[in-house]
Amino acid sequence: MVNKIILFIFMLLLMAGCTTNPPIKEAKGLQENIAVTDDGEVTFKIFNTANVPAERVDAVKKELTQAYNEIRQTIKTDYTPSKRINIHLLEGSEVSWGFKADIKLYGVRNGKDPLVHELTHTLLGYGVNNDSTRGYLTQEGLAVYMENRFGKQKSPVHKVMKLFLNLGKAIPLNKLIDLDNDDRLFSPAIIGPDGFAIQVMSYYHAASFVTYLIDTYGLDNFEKIYNKPMLSEKFAEVYGKNVDELEGEWLSYIDKNYNEPEMEEKMKIENFYSLLSSIDSIDEQIFQR
Ligand SMILES: [Zn+2]
Structure with a gap:
């Protein structure tokens, strides 16, 4: 009964609010978003x-x-x-x-x-003005790293990278940072099954490599290369290593420390099996050094 009285008073107040001051109520509705x-x-x-x-x-x-x-x-x-x-x-x-x-x-x-x-x-x-003029590797790599660290979509990037290594299908790092070539890896114009697989693989490579760089050499160093032009020169300047050296240590770290994702983990990854079934249709040249 008391509840009913309170409800009644509340409704009176609400109605009074509605009749005397409708614009404020509207503004409040907008503010909610x-x-x-x-x-x-x-x-x-x-x-x-x-x-x-x-x-x-x-x-x-x-x-x-x-x-x-x-x-x-x-x-x-x-x-x-x-x-x-x-x-x-x-x-x-x-x-x-x-x-x-x-x-x-x-x-x-x-x-x-x-x-x-x-x-x-x-x-x-991203780039100079939200574009790919400075490539994709550090930008997409960091975005996946951040989602893994603070977001909801967790992705076992090193384990998936290990699976690519086991298949003998790793995309060379110098291709992933080559500004004349990277659009067709990260953002292929025609997305057939092989285009989809190339794109997804490129993202995994970027994420695994950037995660390795941050975990090994710290965020301060990564900050110096993020979204920077001439990445291979930046690598030498910041890490004192060329592209091949950094790639070599990253891949041997993955090889030594990780296993492929477990079956249960694979099932949780969206479109994972369509990725796996499309990998063989990718032009072998992409993996060649
Ligand atoms: Zn992205």
Whole structure:
């Protein structure tokens, strides 16, 4: 009974609120889809196009502000992120994107969105102006590293790399950083089964290599090579080693310390078996040194 009285009073208040001040209520509704970072530098505006439940939107807001802090604390770049970033929550399982002022997130409904990965691109910069003029290796490698460390989509990158080694299918590092060649590895124009496999493999290589670099030589050194032009010169300058030397130590580290993913782990990786079945259709030349 007491509850009913409280409810009645509450409804009266609500109605009074509605009749006397409707614009404020509207403004409040809008504000619910905005998240501001703790330092006040960036405002995220969420477009719930997929119409996911309010709890999911709230979770995304929390993840955004938390990931913002984590990304900003991990490495510093000279890129200044956009003050306003639109976050589009979309239906389906297409590939998510992180642009300058827009992030398209698929899979939000079931928590399968790579929010930290895309936010890493958007906050730290990519190329000169969100492009591939400075390659893909450090940018995609770091994005997967960050998602693994702070995000929801965990990926056993070293174990998958070991599987590629066991198959005798490792893409040479100098091809992955070659600006004349890397588009067809990381971003092939025609995505048939082999194009898909090449792209996914390139991402795994980048992620495993960058994770190795960070774990072995630290974030301070990695910060000096992230999204930098002329990567092979940067390697020599920062690590005192050329591309082949770094590649050699990385691959022997993987070979010595890791096994292929267990069956259960493989089953959890999205599209893993379609990747495996497509690897043989890749042009052998890609793996040749
Ligand atoms: Zn990415």
